[in-house]
Amino acid sequence: MNYGFETLAIHAGQEPDPRTGAVVTPIYATSTYAQDEVGSPRLGYEYSRSANPTRAALQECLAALEGGQVGLAFASGLAAEDALLRTVCRPGDHVVIPDDAYGGTYRLFAKVLHRWGLEWTAARISDPDAVRAAVRPGQTKVVWVETPTNPLLGIADIAALASIAHEAGALLAVDNTFASPYLQQPLAHGADVVVHSTTKYLGGHSDVIGGALIAADRGLGEELTYHQNAMGGVPGPFDAWLTLRGVKTLGVRMDRHCDNAERVVDYLSTHRAVAEVRYPGLPDHPGHETAAKQMRRFGGMISFRAAGGEAHAVEICNRAKLFVLAESLGGVESLIEHPGRMTHASAAGSALEVPADLVRLSVGIETADDLLADLEQALG
Incomplete structure (x- = not known):
């Protein structure tokens, strides 16, 4: 059944607990899980960096809200950004970013990933021609977009930039933090990945730090899942629970x-x-x-x-x-x-x-x- 947005926000990934009937997803405050025999974890849970039921509920809900195949929660928006870029890029690759990007995003590119060997060019993302001119065929791996941008409120045509990115063999990543999935769903317009600082509208109460990635393609989602575990920048169960609570009223x-x-x-x-x-x-x-x-x-x-x-x-x-x-x-x-x-x-x-x-x-x-x-x- 195709449910509406508000219904998904309240129910997706959040079925009543099968053992107790608890309507609200429990906070699974555990680091590890008992296994029935060597190599046979129950329901796939073995260690909470790899997977946690509270975080899993949040991830399923976020994927449903954005219309994606795989949702992943992180300890912060910047942790999500870093995991995405280190998954799809290698030293020597190139990324196009907005010329009025969020300051933390700029710092990640200019002060951290640049030293790792990632090159970047700032372009006016409201102008598709400017973005096309900034793309380096064969080298650009990601066109990074905020829409609206932070803080100048610039608007990118997601469908147009998706076409430009895909022509160059690159991914289009859209930071959807300012809009939230309630106001805008970039994957429906051709984006490959959506990025969120869930600290903001998704959490909604200024009481939790978090980030998220939602992938349109399951293959990319599985790669990101591997790096989420390998890099370890995951939220704790209480942070996931707070974010999930906020999503209900988004x-x-x-x-x-x-x-x-x-x-x-x-x-x-x-x-x-x-x-x-x-x-x-x-x-x-x-x-x-x-x-x-x-x-x-x-x-x-x-x-x-x-x-x-x-x-x-x-x-x-x-x-x-x-x-x-x-x-x-x-x-x-x-x-x-x-x-x-x-x-x-x-x-x-x-x-x-x-x-x-x-x-x-x-x-x-x-x-x-x-x-x-x-x-x-x-x-x-």
Whole structure:
């Protein structure tokens, strides 16, 4: 039976416990498992780095939500990224990344994997021609995409970039963290792998760190599964349980995030202290038509440029009270940050440096009028 998204979020991989009837997936807080005889583990469980029932439930649910063949959970989003890249790339290979990629992703490529021998080129992923020009036939193994991007909210045409990547014999990997699988399912548009920081919207409560990979192809999924075990960057059972609990309410939370973000965008768009608002739902956003084609709605993330420059942007962040000054995003509470000095500080001085007057908002699910009042006093 083809179930709807919200039904899958609550039930996929989460059947009642066959022994006790427990409706909620138990936390299997164990490192090892008794075997009936040498080489015959029960249900395939022998050691929790290799497999754990709580993590297995989360992985099955994530695969169902993204429409993939294999889902894998990791200790963080960056652990997931590293496992993917070390699985499909070798020293001397090349990857195309966004020219406004998340700062942690940039750091992984520029400061860690570059020393391992992986080459990379930053390209404007909203422009398929720019991505095509950045691809090196025979050397490029992955086209890495965020859509929307962090923090400039750029939009990539997933289907177009999948075609470009596949023509070159490369994989298309899509970081779907900003959208969540509720708003966008990249595999349905031709992507090969979806990446998540499950810390964000999937967990949704700012209480757990995690990451995930979902593969469209079972063969690739099996390779990733091998490396998940061999590299060992897995979440503990309690972290998997917290993420699975958050996933159950993803649909209703995302609707409220979107509702509140639309109110905030309307307010910021006419405020004298705001020079520019970046949000894919705005008709004048350069990626609006593409976002409307491949997203259910436009998300809870907003960036804007302060009319008074960097000093004013920092002042706005410091003045906010209900919007908590903090890194991360996607939780039920609203957050505000200055990317240039916080989440994207690692990109300072590089081609990926973000505007100094940029402010990023993660709009939560509080009462919208209260959020607008806080922005009014913060903007001054």
